[in-house]
Amino acid sequence: MIFTTLYRTSFYLMLTLATLTMSVDVTDNNFSILFPIAVAISGFIAVMTVDRNPSLGLPRPAANGLALVSIGLVLFEYLIDPDSLLRVLAHFLVYLQLIKMFLPKTPEDDWFLVLLGLTQVLVGVFISQSDRVGLLMFSWAFLTLWVLTLFSLHRDSLRYRSIASPVFSASLLPEHRDSARSNSNAEPVLTATTGSASEEAYPGLLDLPFVLSGIRVTALTLALGGVIFLAMPRRGTAARMSRGSDPVAGHLTGFDEEVQLGQLGEILENDSVVMSIELFNQDQQRIKPKDELLWRGVTLSRYEEGRWFREEKGYSTLPPSLDRPRTIQQSIKLEATDSPVLFGLRPIIDIKGGSRHGPEFNSNDGTFMRDSLRPGGFDYVVISDADSTAPQPGEERLRSHQRESLLAVPPDLLAPLRKIALPLIENIPSDDREAQARALDDYLRISGKFSYTLRMNVVDRKIDPVLDFLINRQEGHCEYYASALALLLRSVDIPARLVNGFKGGDWNDLAQVLNVRQKHAHSWVEAYLESPAPSPPNWLTLDPTPANERRESVNRVGGFSSNFRQFTDFVRYIWVFFVVGYNADRQQRLIYEPIRQLVTEARNGFAMMGQSIRPLITNLLHFKNVGQFISVRGFFVSFTALFSS
Structure with a gap:
């Protein structure tokens, strides 16, 4: 169970960071900072309950009822403050996330939670571009790469178990979840090694090859992301502006009328x-x-x-x-x-x-x-x-x-x-x-x-x-x-x-x-x-x-x-x-101008090389009579022509 605990702990920590990224710079709502705390506590409870024993998860009718309640909360928030639509929708994402965490999860459910976390990060970056949001976003990105690596192993282990145990495969289907919850004496889940419920699916997981592979994937991902970031066209503006209202524009006391x-x-x-x-x-x-x-x-x-x-x-x-x-x-x-x-x-x-x-x-x-x-x-x-x-x-x-x-x-x-x-x-x-x-x-x-x-x-x-x-x-x-x-x-x-x-x-x-x-x-x-x-x-x-x-x-x-x-x-x-602050002017200065200068210098260099080689080739191929062709120079030209053909 060590691998499963590691995977789920990392997964919920990733969701907590996503919610924190969305909430950290919201200054007009004192309750927003409570959402990351709620996600962290819920993740701990889920690891100790539903992720170990699916029968302890929320019944499907209860989950549907909570989803309807969350919709009511969202509408109530919007009616109180119609100008805060973005913040209200962000809260709805958290409500869905909390409900989903207490349900038995398939790989598809995990993908859904990852997408919810990604959406929260995008909302957080949309709301604010402060350094705190940036640091949290990068931390979330690194942790997400780690979680996706574990997710791949987790999915493979589930596939192996489904082959080894048809009972387990059937229990993953939605129509069998409720019966699994009602049966407290459900059969143990088989692992990917020997079929025992007590043995670890991936013993010795954190060995050197696995760590090096993770570092390599992370480095390649960051390098590719960096290239895309540097090359993507930018707006030539001095203002760092958001679309729509900015709920985190703080009041600067002492500078009013x-x-x-x-x-x-x-x-x-x-x-x-x-x-x-x-x-x-x-x-x-x-x-x-x-x-x-x-x-x-x-x-x-x-x-x-x-x-x-x-x-x-x-x-x-x-x-x-x-x-x-x-x-x-x-x-x-x-x-x-x-x-x-x-x-x-x-x-x-x-x-x-x-x-x-x-x-x-x-x-x-x-x-x-x-x-x-x-x-x-x-x-x-x-x-x-x-x-x-x-x-x-x-x-x-x-x-x-x-x-x-x-x-x-x-x-x-x-x-x-x-x-x-x-x-x-x-x-x-x-x-x-x-x-x-x-x-x-x-x-x-x-x-x-x-x-x-x-x-x-x-x-x-x-x-x-x-x-x-x-x-x-x-x-x-x-x-x-x-x-x-x-x-x-x-x-x-x-x-x-x-x-x-x-x-x-x-x-x-x-x-x-x-x-x-x-x-x-x-x-x-x-x-x-x-x-x-x-x-x-x-x-x-x-x-x-x-x-x-x-x-x-x-x-x-x-x-x-x-x-x-x-x-x-x-x-x-x-x-x-x-x-x-990486705008069009900085992009021109750091990326495009050096590339143009390099291309221009290369073109000029090749032109100079052509001008230098052209007289040499002309002299090499110019024969005044047949006697000059029967020489070392003639042999070299003939051999080169035959070799090229």
């Missing part, structure tokens, strides 16, 4: 990857960031009662980029989110991705958005000036109403804010706005009065949360620091806006790529400094959050060792950049 103060803290303890970035200099050489870079996202300008709001939008296109001596190119693969916000290093001089028109540019605040919010990940390329203090091309100067908006402070906050800010800048000349802004930034960042924490303790709920942070708590995360600085700047007539984005990322030395996670979400401030027209607007970037304390807090999120993180991120890089 309205943001509640403290809301960003929800994702600061989340280790999920938001985007993966390859960095290149102006010479297309890979570079590793020396400092924590600010990945600018959205700006928020209006503040009311603990809430920040986005205001005026003015979408246009970037002006033609001028040659810059030093640039940073960012090849960004953004994960599936429900936010249209695109991230990059300011100032951005060029951005490409999505449709032929490219992303939309807001000339009022220098932000970038996707031109259409389609499901799936999004790939784009950003080119930024290496000088982070340079102005953003295409951004407009502040108009009067915009200036008023960026100076607005709630009336009940103005006096207490000025009471804090004025002593800090009293010794600074009134016309030196940059020095005043930096003094207020230093007060929050390095004065030692404030500390960084993700705890959301409120001391006085009767006052504004920013004022409570400045006066009472004096501890909080980046959103509180940035909000406090923005309002302090406004209280002394310096226009300021809040910026939400990301800071830093996890650098992977193996892949040479930067993985930015939700825990790297960050808020900072941009202060407007007056400059004479028609010069571009001068925005000063200020980050009042204590850098070291924040870095320590970020490093505590996740819990994986650095070596294991390097490995998992490298696997993710291979999946995202070379599997999911």
Whole structure:
């Protein structure tokens, strides 16, 4: 029975992996992750019961009744949420699989279960193209090859038993299953060796020839699959999009039209990857960031009662980029989110991705958005000036109403804010706005009065949360620091806006790529400094959050060792950049162009050989008279002609 147990255990593990592939990235249904657990438990029970004694299986009427109940569950799910048809159909596959597992199984039933598992994997890949799904898919593929190998042996053993025991052959037929269940004293199943029920069908199965054969089949299958994958024509698109709705497009907190103060803290303890970035200099050489870079996202300008709001939008296109001596190119693969916000290093001089028109540019605040919010990940390329203090091309100067908006402070906050800010800048000349802004930034960042924490303790709920942070708590995360600085700047007539984005990322030395996670979400401030027209607007970037304390807090999120993180991120890089990101452009560069170049070089080489050989052949065959033919050269030509004929 060792072989049968090995086969069935491997078989149910394969089905569990298939269900896990389908369920792992479904975030809008908390019950989906229970399906792989149910399949694993059911597989264990089936191995211990029906697979050892078919009489313990489900009666056929009970199985039919459960199938009808599963159809009712599917209809009920669909009526509750008509937009989740794909997820509902995926659940139906699991219901059928669970019912089938508790029935006595023939090879045809096993094939049916394999097809159910394959369908679940296809649904999982359709739902999400994340690295977790990719890793599970490859694990399922390897395990399936092993299971199919065992299945071939299992089927052959059943055929041999059917010849050796007509009783056993008849018991496999559907009309005899129910009678087999009712007969608890059924005759034992004969094995393929001596006919004894207690002896093993394949003793010494895992010997060296069997293992080598399995490795050879696996290698050939993967090689053939790799060739098909590389050669199959691809779409020339920068977007990794799914068909239909994308149920796993996660919500990116802090990048909406309205943001509640403290809301960003929800994702600061989340280790999920938001985007993966390859960095290149102006010479297309890979570079590793020396400092924590600010990945600018959205700006928020209006503040009311603990809430920040986005205001005026003015979408246009970037002006033609001028040659810059030093640039940073960012090849960004953004994960599936429900936010249209695109991230990059300011100032951005060029951005490409999505449709032929490219992303939309807001000339009022220098932000970038996707031109259409389609499901799936999004790939784009950003080119930024290496000088982070340079102005953003295409951004407009502040108009009067915009200036008023960026100076607005709630009336009940103005006096207490000025009471804090004025002593800090009293010794600074009134016309030196940059020095005043930096003094207020230093007060929050390095004065030692404030500390960084993700705890959301409120001391006085009767006052504004920013004022409570400045006066009472004096501890909080980046959103509180940035909000406090923005309002302090406004209280002394310096226009300021809040910026939400990301800071830093996890650098992977193996892949040479930067993985930015939700825990790297960050808020900072941009202060407007007056400059004479028609010069571009001068925005000063200020980050009042204590850098070291924040870095320590970020490093505590996740819990994986650095070596294991390097490995998992490298696997993710291979999946995202070379599997999911294998589009028409990459295919042309890696496959078709080298083949064309090889064919061209071979053609040129043969042409050169022909040009070199042609004079030799001409001289060899040219005889001025009969006397020259009667010679060594003539003998060689005659012999060659006779041999060729």
